[in-house]
Amino acid sequence: MSLQVTLKILRSRPHQEQRYDTFDVTVPDAANVLDAIEQAWAHHDRDLMFRHACHHASCGTCAVRINGREKLPCIAPVKDYDGGEIKIEPLRNFPIVGDLVVDVAPFFQNQEASDFIITRPTENELDGKAIAHTQGLDPESAPTVPFNRFENCVECGICLSACPTMSADYKFFGPAGLAAIKRQLDKTTDANEREKLLHLADDEHGVWRCHSAWECTEACPQSVFPAESIMALRKEINAQRFKKFFRL
Amino acid sequence: MSNPPHVIIIGAGSTGSATAHDLALRGLSVTVVERGEIASGTTGRNHCLLHSGGRYCVNDKEGAIECIEENLILRRIMPHALEMNDGLFVALDDEDYAFQEDFLAGCEECHIPAREIPVKQALEIEPFLNPKIKAAVQVPDGVFEPWRFCTSFLATAKKNGATIRNFTEVSDLVFQGSAVAGIQVFDHRTGKTETIGADMVVNATGSWAGIIAEMAHVNVPVAPTAGVMVTIGTRLNNMVINRMHKPHDGDIVVPVRNTSIIGTTSWRVTSPDAIEIPQDQIDKMMHAGELLIPSIKAGRQRGVMAVARPLIASANVDARDFSRTFEAFNHRKQGGAAGIITISGGKTTTARGMAEKVSDVVCAELGISVECKTKTTPLVSYRDFYN
Structure with a gap:
């Protein structure tokens, strides 16, 4: 069982004019769009540039626009596109390196600004079910450390591509970066650390620049809800200002 | 020879990345070339299992010992890039x-720490586990994220002076007499071909090692062995769940972030590029996964991936039974070209150890004596790769 699909991929290099190339590929029923891109590379054009690594929505490298929508092609089933032509373009609001590859360096520098750590320290729930954890268990046989977990954000850049503010203000800190600040804020009770984080978000290119289009939350493949984080940060900053004003 | 000597590493998977870090830390001049994105080969499409060695401790003790030793080292040098839930x-x-x-x-x-847990407790910790289990043993398995694993090593190498060039593909080797003296590369960004000289070339291309070896007119017994993994759209376990028996298809469910990955099958392939994903292998994975965690049946399949592992072939042995250990091939000593070393086999968990071994061979060939320091050197943030 296999699917025939036509990929229309935006090609570009700094030294070339942009163009769309069309590739007819055959993929298994279970294939995702990333597999189809890889087939186009393997069998038709070894100069096709695209980013990919984990193929299971964990690394965040493969993000592109599929038929105009930001997606992780590694979890976008080919069969959802119903045999039609699939248009694949690089993310917006990033400099293009070549074909589907964008320069993520400025993005990662913003992510680093809040010292966003990609693991969160404790977990007490599993798909809605409470975990017994170590409490009440024989300490000899219980796990030695609390459960930890990678953060939901895979730093794919999809929210930046979908964000209308980002295209108006290239200095905008971006939904992922602001969501990272919020996550770090949630992880610390240290007053100085919290003040530093809020200060980072409280900027004309920070939370106040957001137009509340909510496109980031809509496009996010990982349920990070960046727009909600931005609103929550505004609230915290206002609360802090209020406290300072009235010396509470 | 340049001073410090210049080493080119081909491949930015886990082995190449860890080797770049090791050699840069020893003070050598290092260039990594990678034809695509970091970890876009075998390392990327990984089960993400930081092995305790439990999986191999009965049938492949050498592989198991390497795993537990490296597991404990990685916990120290990259604690923020791991889920450490046993x-x-x-x-x-x-x-x-x-x-x-x-x-x-x-x-x-x-020497793998292991302890039995009463079934009742195991089910309290893992509420989705098959309630009919008869016994449970806890071991220090963990979970890594393959792209960040490699990028952490590369970021640290870069900080120590290494040059990392992705989307730069080796098109040929450059010889001086019969010895390898550099590489010819095609840079996909610029469309230009150039040559880069080297005092030593390390072939860290894993499943693709045979292609580079052929350019050097040498042989490596790498047997690309494919495997399929299926990702479920919900996380159904905290800890890695393994079936307690000799490794089989689909006998392990690795939780990563908000997903669970079921793996894995094993079959020989001829070309490691763009492996097909057979539906019967997917069905087999799902069925075997359901035996461990029945809720997998109702779970949404989120992703499916297939890739070739670079196992070292042995004659008359089934692919599943090839050792998971690694080997460094000094081609000069085997009567082949000087100036090139191939490192292959192994697994991501043992990448640092593989890097130490191949770096020792490189240094010996170059006639320099510097100690490996990667066991105790913490890695910088993967994001520093972009600084």
Whole structure:
């Protein structure tokens, strides 16, 4: 069982004019769009540039626009596109390196600004079910450390591509970066650390620049809800200002 | 020879990345070339299992010992890039239960910390686990994220002076007499071909090692062995859940972030590029996964991936039974070209150890004596790669 699909991929290099190339590929029923891109590379054009690594929505490298929508092609089933032509373009609001590859360096520098750590320290729930954890268990046989977990954000850049503010203000800190600040804020009770984080978000290119289009939350493949984080940060900053004003 | 000597590493998977870090830390001049994105080959499409060695402690003790040693080192040098929730080996039937004795003995022999957990407690910690399990043993398995794993090593290498060039593909090797003296590359960004000289070339291309070896007119016994993994759209376990028996298809469920990955199958392939994903292998994975965690049946399949592992082939041995250990091939000593070393086999968990071994061989060939320091050097943030 296999699917025939036509990929229309935006090609570009700094030294070339942009163009769309069309590739007819055959993929298994279970294939995702990333597999189809890889087939186009393997069998038709070894100069096709695209980013990919984990193929299971964990690394965040493969993000592109599929038929105009930001997606992780590694979890976008080919069969959802119903045999039609699939248009694949690089993310917006990033400099293009070549074909589907964008320069993520400025993005990662913003992510680093809040010292966003990609693991969160404790977990007490599993798909809605409470975990017994170590409490009440024989300490000899219980796990030695609390459960930890990678953060939901895979730093794919999809929210930046979908964000209308980002295209108006290239200095905008971006939904992922602001969501990272919020996550770090949630992880610390240290007053100085919290003040530093809020200060980072409280900027004309920070939370106040957001137009509340909510496109980031809509496009996010990982349920990070960046727009909600931005609103929550505004609230915290206002609360802090209020406290300072009235010396509470 | 340049001073410091210049080493080119081909491939930015886990082995190439860790080797770049090791050699840069030893003070050598290092250039990494990678034809695509970091970890876009075998390392990327990984089960993400930071092995305790439990999986191999009965049938492949050498591989198991390497795993536990490296596992404990990685916990120290990249703690923020790991989920460290341990693993459970569970017995589903009488045969598994009978295997427990061998399993515990294997763990002890390989120095893998292991302890039995009462079934009731195992089910409290893992509420989605098959309630009919007969026994559970806890071991220090963990979970990594393959792209960040490699990028952490590369970021640290870069900080120590290494040059990392992705989307730069080797098109040929450059010879001086019969010795390899550099590489010819095609840079996909610029469309230009150039040559880069080297005092030593390390072939860290894993499943693709045979292609580079051919350019050097040498042989490496790498057997690309494909495997399929299926990702479920919900996380159904905290700890890695393994079936307590000799490794089989679909006997492990690795939780990563908000997903669970079921793996894995094993079959020989001729070309490691763009491997097809057979539906029967997917069905097999799902069925085997359901035996461990029945809720997998109702779970949404989120992703499916297939890739070739670069196992070292042995004659008359089934692909599943190839050792998971690694080997560095000094081609000069085998009567082939000087100036090139191939490192292959192994697994991501043992990448640092593989890097140490191949770096020792590189340094010996170059006539320099510097100690490996990667066991105790913490890695910088993967994001520093972009600084």
